[in-house]
Amino acid sequence: MSFENILIDIQEHIGLITINRPKKLNALNKATIEELHEAFKNLEEDPDVRVIIITGAGEKAFVAGADIAEFANFSVYEGSQLAAKGQELLFNLIENLSTPVIAAINGFALGGGLELAMACHFRVASDHARMGLPETSLGVIPGYGGTQRLPQLVGKGRAMEMILTAGMIGTEQALMSGLINHMVAQEQLIPFCEKIAGKIINNSPVAISSAIASINAGFGSNGYRKEIEAFGECFGTEDFKEGTTAFLEKRKADFPGE
Template sequence: MSYNTLIVSKKAAIAKVTIDRPKKLNALNKEMIQELHEAFKVLEKDSEIKVIILTGSGEKAFVAGADISEFADFSVKEGGKLAAQGQKLLFDFVENLSTPVIAAVNGFALGGGLELAMACHFRVASDNAKMGLPEVSLGVIPGYGGTQRLPQLIGKGRAMELIMTASMISSDMALNYGLVNHVVTQEELIPFCEKLAGKISNNSPVAISNAIKAVNAGFMNNKNGFATEIEAFGASFGTDDFIEGTSAFLEKRKAEFPGK
């Protein structure tokens, strides 16, 4: 499948999705949101793909915000629809994807770009990365989950300050805040993420999918995380992956998970 705003490549059990609008610093627009949805949907159905790495083209930006020209003249109704559709199509979709998604933040991740990185299951940043939610400087607020996911990741007080000041923080500060898991050089970013992805791909994809559901449930007001965990734990005993994993452990060999 070909895309206008993305480059999708595969290597063994790892897929890499590269956002490719370098002249616009990979700014997020409607077409990109739709194409990202389609790309993630296709990759989730690919049984050979165990991990997805999401990054931006070039060395300047992961995604340097949304394309403001697309919504500068929107009405109240149109603005609400923009946020609702974007969250459903992409941000919530990625967060709840059964295949793990690692954000390789290779430069500016601002506004919708940071919101996209936060929707991924975890983040690794290059040492030149800058992150922030500058929306209030435009007279609007983060609309793709930023006011919800940022406090979950770094705490309410720090999130309030970052949103209200519209400030950017460095990758080192993001690491200190817990916004990213690791900081590496630009050259090491993709190889480091591929190494992490390799470790993940050695494990049961069914168990990982259930773990994602259980962890996410703990952050949803209408879900009981503990109950979700108990249910998913019990269901694990009925999977081929459980049979293979326990058999491999007892037989002292490497597990070859069928993903069922």
């Protein structure tokens, strides 16, 4: 498997995916999402791969959000399609993959990056990682499942606070709230994930696949469809235009509230 934006390494039944856009802090653009889709599908079909680990290149960022320049001028329809296609191609795909996926959060996991990590079956973070959903500071809402998966992981109140303040939290708070399963030193991140993967590999692949499907069944709802609609509607607001323009111009947004 050869890709432009990601790296794949398979060893001892573990498939390691590294998002390799360090100059862009591994931000998710359309091409990267499509490559990740193909990589996950290929790894799931490989009988030698029993666990998948996903991380980001370098020590600064897991994924520092989506590539905002790609969608700053989208219409309501295009915004809705962006969320719907992204959820179908990648985020829902990962959540429902029969092969366990571990997110190894090696730095900033913001916006789409945190949504990517939350779509994984569980998360391990380095002790200097920072996580958040800053979308409301851009005049939009999380559109890749963030409004649904974050409350499932940390509870409604904490999710409300994180999303409405658009703030970031550190690894210790993420650990206490249940957003991540483990916190480790940066140099131990991948080895620690591989150690957990080794324990999973010792168990029945059929039973693991059934367990994933059964656990996910308890969280099914129409919330993701509502998120897609609301995400798209944000693209028709003056607040969205101001928020994305301010971000790209590297200034503070002055939202008109309309």
